[in-house]
Amino acid sequence: MTRHTATLAGTWGRRLALLALLALPSVHAQQTREDLARQLPASDLSGAQAQRSARQFLAAPGFALARVADNPLAATATPVGEKVCIACHQLESEHFTHTVHALGLHAAAKADPAIPVCETCHGPGSAHAQDPAGKGLILGFTRSSATPLAQQTRTCLTCHEGGARDHWAGSIHQRNDLSCSDCHNPMATFSGEGLLAKRSINDTCAQCHNDVRMEFGRRSHMPLAEGQMSCVDCHNPHGSLTAPLLKTATVNETCYQCHAEKRGPFLFEHAPVRQNCLTCHTPHGSNQHALLVAPVPFLCQQCHSQLGHPNDLLTPQSLANGAHPDERLIGRACLTCHAQIHGSNAPSGPKFHE
Ligand code: HEC
Ligand code: HEC
Ligand code: HEC
Ligand code: HEC
Ligand code: HEC
Ligand code: HEC
Ligand code: HEC
Ligand code: HEC
Ligand code: HEC
Ligand code: HEC
Numbered sequence: 280m281t282r283h284t285a286t287l288a289g290t291w292g293r294r295l296a297l298l299a300l301l302a303l304p305s306v307h308a309q310q311t312r313e314d315l316a317r318q319l320p321a322s323d324l325s326g327a328q329a330q331r332s333a334r335q336f337l338a339a340p341g342f343a344l345a346r347v348a349d350n351p352l353a354a355t356a357t358p359v360g361e362k363v364c365i366a367c368h369q370l371e372s373e374h375f376t377h378t379v380h381a382l383g384l385h386a387a388a389k390a391d392p393a394i395p396v397c398e399t400c401h402g403p404g405s406a407h408a409q410d411p412a413g414k415g416l417i418l419g420f421t422r423s424s425a426t427p428l429a430q431q432t433r434t435c436l437t438c439h440e441g442g443a444r445d446h447w448a449g450s451i452h453q454r455n456d457l458s459c460s461d462c463h464n465p466m467a468t469f470s471g472e473g474l475l476a477k478r479s480i481n482d483t484c485a486q487c488h489n490d491v492r493m494e495f496g497r498r499s500h501m502p503l504a505e506g507q508m509s510c511v512d513c514h515n516p517h518g519s520l521t522a523p524l525l526k527t528a529t530v531n532e533t534c535y536q537c538h539a540e541k542r543g544p545f546l547f548e549h550a551p552v553r554q555n556c557l558t559c560h561t562p563h564g565s566n567q568h569a570l571l572v573a574p575v576p577f578l579c580q581q582c583h584s585q586l587g588h589p590n591d592l593l594t595p596q597s598l599a600n601g602a603h604p605d606e607r608l609i610g611r612a613c614l615t616c617h618a619q620i621h622g623s624n625a626p627s628g629p630k631f632h633e
Contacts, residue, residue: 338390350402352415374467420460450518497564545622
């Protein structure tokens, strides 16, 4: 009902505006230059106004709302400012200078001196400055610091909540007591991007998952060791809804990101391919050909018997040796004939032949 009334009012409003427009020419005829000038917005070429409106643009938007972090272990401490920290932490400050946080916080602090720099992450510093050895008086992010883990991550998450970190809470890394600083070191530039604790993403993960990195050294592997891929192509270390920390809803979706041709659609589908690529492949590396979990023909024989195979009668022993080896088992074995193993659209029918 109200909507209807609103539409009616809208229609009438438009009609009135139309009438007013029709009446305009006569109004114009009576206006002087001064009348017109008065209707125009004031022009001020001094630049003062431009400066005023520039202040409304935030100097460094992500940092414009930065505030001094909470530190319950130093409840009465007050902020002391960056200069005081630098007085004792010259070296750390120099390393910090070229990081994205330093650039952003310094730009924001220049536009608004109330924006803290070091104390955005480390909390108010007065108690620590008076008693540097006092435990927990400054927010620390190392394992030896007295600051509880939850407090450490909460400090970073005040600005970095959501997005990739939507599922941080409850993730396997959060539950295993990892802190942001296990993988990130915002105090210096060790990596090209991402403020990582080590030189690269793979090195960062290898701190704890070196066994997985080693698997990429096997005979067949995707080019991770060669630097063409990284663990985060498939995993989200900040947490995800799919175990184990996969970026997509299923294993197959992860693989389709790069192997899109395996998605199909196929007229003749191979059931295990649709179900899960890991039925036949391992993601991190294999000593078999093509990342397979077992060599062909054994891989296929886990599910298929030879019974009913067209040339079954020729080689009843079904072995790859002897005077008349079974051609189904030599060389590329089953794949010689069933080459389109991921599914096929070939007119030759549903047996995945070339
Ligand atoms: C009077 C000198 C002094 C001032 C001022 C000072 N610090 Fe420190 N800070 C130290 C010393 C000394 C240590 C090492 C304490 C120890 O090892 O027990 C330290 C340790 C730290 C740590 C490591 C603590 C931990 O638990 O891991 C951080 C972080 C820190 N300072 C940050 C700051 C910040 C931020 C400021 C400015 C708000 C600041 N400091 C001001 C002397 C100072
Ligand atoms: C973006 C958040 C952030 C800002 C801003 C920041 N720090 Fe840090 N700081 C950290 C983290 C995280 C660590 C732990 C790094 C690690 O894993 O060794 C740290 C560690 C430190 C340490 C201890 C180093 C050690 O080896 O124990 C000192 C001292 C320190 N910061 C001083 C400063 C000073 C001084 C400033 C300002 C010039 C500053 N920080 C600004 C996040 C920050
Ligand atoms: C005051 C807000 C604020 C706080 C607190 C903060 N950050 Fe940031 N951080 C930013 C902004 C803004 C950027 C730059 C924009 C972006 O990449 O989202 C950034 C960038 C980053 C990046 C990406 C750097 C890159 O090269 O792409 C990482 C990693 C990061 N922060 C980690 C941390 C960690 C770890 C902490 C806690 C120790 C922390 N941040 C605390 C605001 C903050
Ligand atoms: C297990 C390691 C690990 C932990 C723990 C971790 N990160 Fe990251 N983070 C990474 C890696 C690796 C990247 C680089 C991802 C990329 O380049 O796509 C990254 C990227 C980021 C980025 C920049 C890209 C983005 O997603 O916006 C921010 C910001 C960030 N992390 C913040 C955090 C915060 C805050 C925490 C703590 C709550 C945290 N990280 C904990 C490994 C980790
Ligand atoms: C500080 C050590 C540490 C670092 C660094 C680390 N992880 Fe982990 N990660 C763990 C722990 C601990 C677990 C839990 C292991 C377990 O329960 O078997 C885990 C679990 C995982 C799992 C899930 C395993 C499962 O069985 O569900 C994946 C996937 C994973 N990490 C990937 C990564 C990636 C990718 C990186 C780098 C961005 C990384 N981790 C960096 C310690 C670490
Ligand atoms: C091509 C995608 C891909 C890449 C790249 C990748 N993973 Fe995985 N990862 C997976 C899949 C899929 C699984 C699930 C395996 C399963 O269920 O058997 C997995 C499982 C895991 C697990 C838990 C099981 C195990 O094998 O221990 C960990 C931990 C892990 N990955 C860490 C890493 C690390 C660290 C890297 C980088 C060195 C990495 N992954 C690179 C896809 C990938
Ligand atoms: C980020 C991209 C990416 C993702 C995601 C990815 N791959 Fe790969 N994969 C590659 C690249 C690149 C190669 C190497 C291609 C080449 O050398 O021609 C490769 C090669 C392969 C090979 C052939 C290996 C060999 O030795 O011949 C197999 C099998 C494979 N991937 C399976 C998978 C499976 C299964 C998944 C999902 C768990 C997956 N891939 C996810 C990029 C990816
Ligand atoms: C029934 C077992 C099986 C399943 C399931 C399977 N594959 Fe394969 N895959 C193979 C075999 C066997 C080869 C080797 C083919 C050859 O050497 O001609 C292979 C080879 C590959 C290759 C390298 C050669 C090529 O064709 O590009 C890629 C990439 C690949 N598979 C990706 C996938 C992906 C992605 C999935 C899931 C959608 C998947 N595979 C599911 C058996 C399987
Ligand atoms: C995890 C079990 C599994 C594995 C491993 C497997 N398959 Fe299959 N395969 C199936 C299922 C299930 C079907 C569908 C059967 C049906 O529709 O009656 C199928 C269908 C086929 C068909 C078509 C049969 C028909 O009657 O249309 C061929 C040919 C085939 N597979 C060959 C292979 C080869 C070659 C390998 C090894 C590279 C292999 N399969 C590995 C489960 C598997
Ligand atoms: C010399 C070529 C050749 C080789 C090697 C071969 N096959 Fe076949 N396969 C065929 C032909 C031809 C058919 C039947 C086609 C038809 O009936 O339309 C067939 C049919 C099948 C069927 C469907 C059987 C049915 O009952 O309908 C399966 C499953 C199968 N093959 C699996 C395998 C496996 C597993 C291997 C490896 C151990 C293998 N094949 C090796 C040529 C081959």
